[in-house]
Amino acid sequence: MALWLLIELVIYSAFVAAYYFVVLLFLRDWLKYIFDAHKAVYAIIALPLIIGQAALLHFVTLALRKLGGEKSN
Amino acid sequence: MDFPISGAHINPAALIATGFFVGVLGGFFGVGGSFLAGPALFFFGVPMNFVVGTDLAHIVGKSITAAREHAKLGQIDFKLGLLMMAGTIPGVEAGAQAIQYLKRHGNVDQVVAFAFIGVLVSVSVFMAWESLSTLQLSKRQKRNKSNRIGASPSGKRDVSALAGIAKRIHLLELAPMIGLPKSGIKRISLWSILVVAFIGGVFSGFLGGGAGYIRMPALVYLLGIPTHLAVGTDLFEVIISGGYGTVTHAFKGNVDILIALVMHTGGVIGAQLGALLTSYFHGPRIRLAFVPLPLAGAGLIIYTLYTGHPMG
Numbered sequence: 569m570a571l572w573l574l575i576e577l578v579i580y581s582a583f584v585a586a587y588y589f590v591v592l593l594f595l596r597d598w599l600k601y602i603f604d605a606h607k608a609v610y611a612i613i614a615l616p617l618i619i620g621q622a623a624l625l626h627f628v629t630l631a632l633r634k635l636g637g638e639k640s641n
Numbered sequence: 642m643d644f645p646i647s648g649a650h651i652n653p654a655a656l657i658a659t660g661f662f663v664g665v666l667g668g669f670f671g672v673g674g675s676f677l678a679g680p681a682l683f684f685f686g687v688p689m690n691f692v693v694g695t696d697l698a699h700i701v702g703k704s705i706t707a708a709r710e711h712a713k714l715g716q717i718d719f720k721l722g723l724l725m726m727a728g729t730i731p732g733v734e735a736g737a738q739a740i741q742y743l744k745r746h747g748n749v750d751q752v753v754a755f756a757f758i759g760v761l762v763s764v765s766v767f768m769a770w771e772s773l774s775t776l777q778l779s780k781r782q783k784r785n786k787s788n789r790i791g792a793s794p795s796g797k798r799d800v801s802a803l804a805g806i807a808k809r810i811h812l813l814e815l816a817p818m819i820g821l822p823k824s825g826i827k828r829i830s831l832w833s834i835l836v837v838a839f840i841g842g843v844f845s846g847f848l849g850g851g852a853g854y855i856r857m858p859a860l861v862y863l864l865g866i867p868t869h870l871a872v873g874t875d876l877f878e879v880i881i882s883g884g885y886g887t888v889t890h891a892f893k894g895n896v897d898i899l900i901a902l903v904m905h906t907g908g909v910i911g912a913q914l915g916a917l918l919t920s921y922f923h924g925p926r927i928r929l930a931f932v933p934l935p936l937a938g939a940g941l942i943i944y945t946l947y948t949g950h951p952m953g
Contacts (some may be wrong), residue, residue, distance in 0.1 A: 573917060577910055584906045588653065591902055592642075599899060600645040611891035614698060614898045615884055621902055622702035625909040633913075 576632045583628060647691040647897035655685065656900060657907035664703070664911020666934065669918050673700050673879060675850020676761055677934060678904070680941035689750040690740050691897050694890030696849030698901035701883035703908050704851060704876050711873035718823045718870050722877040724831065725838035729878055732842020733886045739847050741893055754942050757848055761935040761942075764854045769932045771858075807865030824866045837863060842882055846889075851879030854935070 602610045643650050659681045663674035675696050682692045711717055743749035815830040841856035853875050860871040890896050 573914065576913075580910050584657070584910075588657075588903060588906060592653075592899065596645065596899060603646050603894070607892055607894060610898075611888050611896075614891040614896055615701065615887050617898055618698045618702040618887070618901055618905065619705060621905060622705045622909075625906065626706045629909055629913060 576629070579632060580629065644897055644899050646899060647687050647695070649685060649687045649691070649897070649900070651685045651687070651900070653903050656903045659685075660699070660904035660907030661911035662907075663904075664908035664913075665915040665918070667703060667707070667908070667912050667915060669915035673703065673851040673853045675700060675848070675852070676764065676854060676938045677941075679757065679849050680761075680938040680945075682900070683750075683754065684941045684945045687897070687900065689753040690744050690895045691900075693740055693753065693847065693849035694887070694893075694895030695897045695901050697845065697883050697886035697890060698896050698898055699904050699908070700849075700851045700879060701887055702901070702905040703912070704879040704883060706909075707912070708873070708876040708880055711876055714873075716869050716873035717877050718821060718866065718874045719877070721821050721824060721834065721866065721870075722874050722881075724819070724834050725841075725874075725878050726881050728835035728838025729842040729845075729882050730885050732839040732844075733846035733882050734842075734889060735839075736843045736846020736848070737886065737889045737893060737895075739843075740890075740895065751946070753848065754946050758939045758942055760844070760848065760854070761939040765932050765935045765939075767858070768935075772932070806862055810863055811865060821866075824864075824870050826865060829864065833864065838878070841878065845879075845882040846886055849886075851875070851883055853879060 599610070602613070642653055659678060663678045663681075666677065667674050678699060679692050679696045682695060683689060687695065708717070740749060740753070743752050810833050811826065811829055813830050813833060815832050817831045818828045819831050819834075820827055821829060837856070837859045841852045841859065844852035844855045856878060857871055857875045860866040860875060861868055866874065887896060891898070
């Protein structure tokens with residue numbers, strides 16, 4: 569189980585690195601503009617952004633865990 | 642790299658590592674980790690008003706999946722959680738308004754930093770005292786049990802040195818009185834629930850994070866909620882306070898959502914590692930191992946205040 573967690577960590581790290589660049593490159597300037605110009609819109613989209621990321625990463629870890637379970641069987 | 646919303650310059654790897662470490666602690670100790678995430682952000686040079694708002698956003702992402710797991714296991718008292726919302730939301734707003742007041746007067750960093758230090762040291766001292774008292778109590782109970790014939794060796798009931806306080810609060814007759822059947826409470830004043838929720842909300846809105854360090858002990862020791870239900874219900878409440886806190890602080894210009902998003906990516910895998918570690922290390926002494934962590938957070942804040950050199 570610990571070995572699979574290590575493998576999961578490597579796969580997850582690669583995924584996060586890619587995701588990280590997507591988020592930062594595509595969202596950074598747009599979010600800064602919204603923050604400066606439309607605080608109410610920024611407040612409304614901030615919460616769904618973090619909830620959406622939590623759901624996405626939860627899905628990824630579940631998928632990896634399922635894959636790990638199948639491998640170890 | 643630059644995070645233009647808060648104007649902070651932070652190495653993203655340090656943010657992911659912080660999220661990972663906080664995630665490990667969350668998975669291992671079952672805590673949100675704002676006692677370390679908040680001080681770490683301040684240490685990285687994030688202004689304190691952004692520390693508070695950003696940590697609230699970060700904690701929402703962390704708590705949603707954990708609360709879902711607790712809900713599946715039936716470990717959330719939804720009636721209690723929904724009643725608490727009526728105290729939590731005004732509490733968060735009061736905390737957020739206090740941050741705005743301090744921002745206008747230009748001393749938000751110092752005041753929040755000192756409040757943080759006071760809370761973190763108090764939490765450590767309380768946890769140390771309570772853990773040691775409880776360990777002594779359970780040792781005495783074990784000795785008494787072994788003297789009795791037919792005593793069950795595996796008592797899984799909650800053992801606490803502060804059980805008497807909740808009983809006294811249950812006797813408080815202040816209408817309206819309600820029942821919490823899921824938590825095994827026949828009658829309790831609604832006001833005691835609202836006061837606990839409001840105080841938790843104020844801490845959450847003023848210091849960021851879920852304020853589990855206040856709400857969890859209050860649920861167990863003051864309201865007498867069983868620990869497994871208190872953990873789940875606290876997580877439900879963290880989503881409410883974090884969700885409302887994120888929106889109201891973002892509206893007030895106190896949330897750098899980019900920092901929260903980057904930090905949260907490390908937290909997800911860290912939480913899994915933390916949960917795995919609990920199968921290797923467990924037992925009542927775990928709570929004692931938790932004691933130095935809020936002190937480490939306080940140390941980070943003192944260092945940052947003293948040196949004035951943010952690390953990015």
